[in-house]
Amino acid sequence: xxxxxxxxxxxxxxxxxxxxxxxxxxxxxxxxxxxxxxxxxxxxxxxxxxxxxxxxxxxxxxxxxxxxxxxxxxxxxxxxxxxxxxxxxxxxxxxxxxxxxxxxxxxxxxxxxxxxxxxxx
Amino acid sequence: xxxxxxxxxxxxxxxxxxxxxxxxxxxxxxxxxxxxxxxxxxxxxxxxxxxxxxxxxxxxxxxxxxxxxxxxxxxxxxxxxxxxxxxxxxxxxxxxxxxxxxxxxxxxxxxxxxxxxxxxxxxxxxxxxxxxxxxxxxxxxxxxxxxxxxxxxxxxxxxxxxxxxxxxxxxxxxxx
Numbered sequence: 071x072x073x074x075x076x077x078x079x080x081x082x083x084x085x086x087x088x089x090x091x092x093x094x095x096x097x098x099x100x101x102x103x104x105x106x107x108x109x110x111x112x113x114x115x116x117x118x119x120x121x122x123x124x125x126x127x128x129x130x131x132x133x134x135x136x137x138x139x140x141x142x143x144x145x146x147x148x149x150x151x152x153x154x155x156x157x158x159x160x161x162x163x164x165x166x167x168x169x170x171x172x173x174x175x176x177x178x179x180x181x182x183x184x185x186x187x188x189x190x191x
Numbered sequence: 192x193x194x195x196x197x198x199x200x201x202x203x204x205x206x207x208x209x210x211x212x213x214x215x216x217x218x219x220x221x222x223x224x225x226x227x228x229x230x231x232x233x234x235x236x237x238x239x240x241x242x243x244x245x246x247x248x249x250x251x252x253x254x255x256x257x258x259x260x261x262x263x264x265x266x267x268x269x270x271x272x273x274x275x276x277x278x279x280x281x282x283x284x285x286x287x288x289x290x291x292x293x294x295x296x297x298x299x300x301x302x303x304x305x306x307x308x309x310x311x312x313x314x315x316x317x318x319x320x321x322x323x324x325x326x327x328x329x330x331x332x333x334x335x336x337x338x339x340x341x342x343x344x345x346x347x348x349x350x351x352x353x354x355x356x357x358x359x360x361x362x363x364x365x366x367x
Contacts, residue, residue, distance in 0.1 A: 076301040
């Protein structure tokens with residue numbers, strides 16, 4: 071089997087890619103970031119608080135809300151899993167489904183949380 | 192007197208020496224030109240921001256590959272979450288990308304080969320791609336992944352067997 075001949079790139083792609091990558095230093099100046107030990111503890115505590123929040127938020131949705139016809143699968147999922155769910159009513163959201171998916175993915179929802187959600191609903 | 196290299200000089204050198212090689216690696220991992228392009232930018236942004244903390248404990252190229260492979264695995268983890276939210280399976284999503292890739296240039300057999308590779312678990316696939324297409328020596332893969340050479344050889348061997356089995360199964364299906 072020959073190698074790397076089965077896929078190709080647009081014409082001139084690699085020179086364009088290099089040009090774009092070489093502009094990164096102009097846009098972002100590197101900063102040295104050192105996580106102090108107490109930050110690591112703070113991060114652990116934040117994870118625990120978030121996990122607790124997830125559980126509370128899941129139970130915070132009332133049966134009336136659950137049975138509402140305005141709940142789509144995604145809006146209900148977002149309301150249940152999103153840590154900001156309590157301050158944002160996903161039912162009235164004008165967001166497209168794909169935007170909700172992007173939000174959840176970028177917000178760091180994990181596969182484990184989704185599995186747990188599916189098991190409990 | 193030797194000229195002093197600035198951070199920008201080092202970064203430019205990293206881009207020139209690694210961007211194309213890393214593109215092919217990432218492209219094989221994500222099976223989409225657009226995703227590979229986006230991910231490459233994230234990887235090099237990460238390289239740039241982490242550059243001040245590079246201490247020379249590994250070869251610069253190995254250090255860059257380590258960032259790239261970790262970022263790629265993180266990307267794939269997010270894609271799995273995305274597939275789960277859409278109630279789809281990651282394998283199906285990957286197969287859909289291979290089938291829909293407008294930049295695929297190969298034969299039907301090569302497409303089946305790519306699909307069989309895509310079904311491997313992410314880390315095993317990464318090892319397979321680094322050996323088969325990127326042609327990296329085991330020593331370098333070991334430095335990048337932090338896995339022993341023996342374990343890498345076993346992983347590669349098992350990956351080849353799985354791919355062979357998948358291709359045989361497909362050949363049987365087609366002959367019926």
